[in-house]
Amino acid sequence: MERPIAYDKLAREDRWVRMRAREVAESKIEQALPPFPDLSTQDSIRERVHGILVGEMQAMEGAGRTVCDFPDAGWEFTMDMARQVWDESRHVEIYLRLIEHLGGYPGEFPETTILWRCACAEDAAARVAGVNRGLEGLACDVFNQLVHIAGKLGDPILERAVEFVLADEITHVRMGSKWLTKLTEGDPERRRKAIEFQENIDERFNLGGVRREGDHETVSISIATDVRRMAGFTEEEIERLIKTTQRSQVY
Amino acid sequence: MTRLLAGHFSVDHSARLMRNYRYAVERAMRALGGWIALTPELSAKLLLGRHVWDLAQHADAFGKRLPELRAHAQVSEPASDRVVAFMDALEEPEAPQQTVERLVGVYRVLKPHLLASYHDHLVRANPVYEPPTRRILVGCIDDERRHIAAGETILGHLCVTPALTERAGAWQRRLEGLLTAAGGVTGDGLPPALPERNDVPVETSDDAREFIRLETPTASWPIPEELRAALGAFGDSLLARDREALARWLAPGVLPDPAREALGAATLTSLRLVAFARLGHQRLVKWRLEGPDASVTILSRWAPGPEGWRVAMLDVARIEAPHPALPRR
Numbered sequence: 001m002e003r004p005i006a007y008d009k010l011a012r013e014d015r016w017v018r019m020r021a022r023e024v025a026e027s028k029i030e031q032a033l034p035p036f037p038d039l040s041t042q043d044s045i046r047e048r049v050h051g052i053l054v055g056e057m058q059a060m061e062g063a064g065r066t067v068c069d070f071p072d073a074g075w076e077f078t079m080d081m082a083r084q085v086w087d088e089s090r091h092v093e094i095y096l097r098l099i100e101h102l103g104g105y106p107g108e109f110p111e112t113t114i115l116w117r118c119a120c121a122e123d124a125a126a127r128v129a130g131v132n133r134g135l136e137g138l139a140c141d142v143f144n145q146l147v148h149i150a151g152k153l154g155d156p157i158l159e160r161a162v163e164f165v166l167a168d169e170i171t172h173v174r175m176g177s178k179w180l181t182k183l184t185e186g187d188p189e190r191r192r193k194a195i196e197f198q199e200n201i202d203e204r205f206n207l208g209g210v211r212r213e214g215d216h217e218t219v220s221i222s223i224a225t226d227v228r229r230m231a232g233f234t235e236e237e238i239e240r241l242i243k244t245t246q247r248s249q250v251y
Numbered sequence: 252m253t254r255l256l257a258g259h260f261s262v263d264h265s266a267r268l269m270r271n272y273r274y275a276v277e278r279a280m281r282a283l284g285g286w287i288a289l290t291p292e293l294s295a296k297l298l299l300g301r302h303v304w305d306l307a308q309h310a311d312a313f314g315k316r317l318p319e320l321r322a323h324a325q326v327s328e329p330a331s332d333r334v335v336a337f338m339d340a341l342e343e344p345e346a347p348q349q350t351v352e353r354l355v356g357v358y359r360v361l362k363p364h365l366l367a368s369y370h371d372h373l374v375r376a377n378p379v380y381e382p383p384t385r386r387i388l389v390g391c392i393d394d395e396r397r398h399i400a401a402g403e404t405i406l407g408h409l410c411v412t413p414a415l416t417e418r419a420g421a422w423q424r425r426l427e428g429l430l431t432a433a434g435g436v437t438g439d440g441l442p443p444a445l446p447e448r449n450d451v452p453v454e455t456s457d458d459a460r461e462f463i464r465l466e467t468p469t470a471s472w473p474i475p476e477e478l479r480a481a482l483g484a485f486g487d488s489l490l491a492r493d494r495e496a497l498a499r500w501l502a503p504g505v506l507p508d509p510a511r512e513a514l515g516a517a518t519l520t521s522l523r524l525v526a527f528a529r530l531g532h533q534r535l536v537k538w539r540l541e542g543p544d545a546s547v548t549i550l551s552r553w554a555p556g557p558e559g560w561r562v563a564m565l566d567v568a569r570i571e572a573p574h575p576a577l578p579r580r
Contacts, residue, residue, distance in 0.1 A: 011289050013292060013293060017526050019535075031532050060287060064283070065288055067285070068281045068285030075314065079307055081284075086300065086301060086305075093465065106293075107468075109528055110535055
């Protein structure tokens with residue numbers, strides 16, 4: 001079996017339209033729209049949920065590749081990644097049903113593969129740092145806010161389902177922290193590179209200032225500081241993330 | 252009373268069987284994990300995603316049993332090179348259009364064999380001094396029955412043409428031949444086939460019928476009326492290769508060249524809209540044109556304007572032969 005696989009081998013049904021994230025953002029800006037869906041209307045909530053669905057699908061595929069690509073990384077590592085595949089596959093199902101619940105359909109918005117590209121790092125330590133800490137950390141921010149907004153809108157289905165997904169994501173961040181440490185034990189250079197990879201991802205997903213510290217209703221993506229603490233991010237890491245969001249370039 | 256103490260397996264033999272099972276299960280688990288990204292169909296993706304974790308737990312249980320049998324923990328061991336060859340062949344179909352082969356290998360060949368092997372082992376394992384092994388086997392048997400039923404449901408959904416059914420059969424025979432030559436995953440010969448059971452396995456979280464329902468495309472695209480008419484006319488022009496009619500729908504600066512070049516090279520007899528997505532106020536429309544020799548996917552971005560909907564971007568997303576190649580072996 002080919003290990004690892006090229007970015008462009010990600011397989012999709014015909015109903016999906018794939019675009020580069022930059023192209024999507026530029027096209028929205030040209031149309032005088034925000035580059036990233038806020039949560040101010042039913043339409044924008046549906047678009048956000050659709051984006052999450054696509055992210056969960058790529059997270060499932062990425063975790064699956066990690067199980068496949070690193071047979072020598074240790075059995076306990078494989079077990080954690082296999083568990084994550086199962087979790088992500090249930091998340092895909094949850095978000096497919098939430099899309100139905102919100103009156104949308106899979107393929108209603110273009111798919112960007114930026115998350116999948118991050119999941120293709122060739123080193124296992126970089127992959128867990130980037131995916132489990134960078135991307136799952138982003139998921140904590142997005143889901144925490146969505147739970148809050150769903151509660152305010154009086155949508156208990158959305159609120160409850162996303163709350164359970166958020167609980168899983170916190171577990172995945174913890175797995176990421178554990179494996180970043182274990183896989184790089186005695187190899188500070190490998191650790192440095194993995195953390196650098198994660199920080200690049202954090203920077204990219206600040207989305208040009210879209211992710212910020214602030215109130216759920218006033219910020220497009222609010223940094224979930226409490227949830228991040230629960231997931232095992234240090235105060236220093238949270239502080240650094242907040243600082244980087246204040247100087248992020250336009251996406 | 253002494254009859255109850257009669258046994259088929261020594262401790263060493265039992266440990267060897269655990270390692271042999273673990274080898275097949277671990278490799279299958281890693282293959283399933285790797286295939287998720289390579290498999291286009293959502294129902295199959297979800298199926299594979301669900302079963303990776305179950306297989307990991309089976310491998311883990313076999314691996315944890317090993318030290319109790321005077322062996323090293325978490326070790327996988329193929330029974331022979333022929334078992335390795337069988338697993339190599341099982342892993343081989345990686346192309347996006349080979350989902351049927353991937354599922355046939357796992358759900359019609361490997362898993363039914365594992366189920367029969369576990370069952371055969373269970374009935375022969377001594378009930379007095381081998382309950383730890385028996386308990387593991389009972390759990391695996393339950394899971395395998397459920398997996399096979401779910402896999403069969405998805406395969407029934409995917410094998411929609413006689414050609415696909417034929418491909419599935421050919422690949423199954425190929426793998427079964429290799430498995431027989433290997434003497435099964437333990438190398439001890441194939442176990443007796445299990446009698447059919449009528450009871451439906453309990454669904455936990457891998458309801459294949461729901462995966463299929465979730466995969467079903469939307470019944471109707473929410474296409475604005477004016478755009479619907481434009482898409483109809485544009486689609487007809489594509490199929491007819493009518494350059495003038497095609498150009499009428501293009502926004503200033505958009506060239507019809509990519510589509511014209513792609514369409515000019517092939518005989519295409521049918522067209523269908525396969526994707527319809529929103530990009531702000533604009534719409535992304537994907538068509539699939541098919542003919543006896545080729546299939547072409549055209550992607551277009553439509554923007555509303557003073558003259559109505561016009562194509563703001565036109566691209567050929569994919570050109571491929573309509574019938575995927577048979578597996579190599």
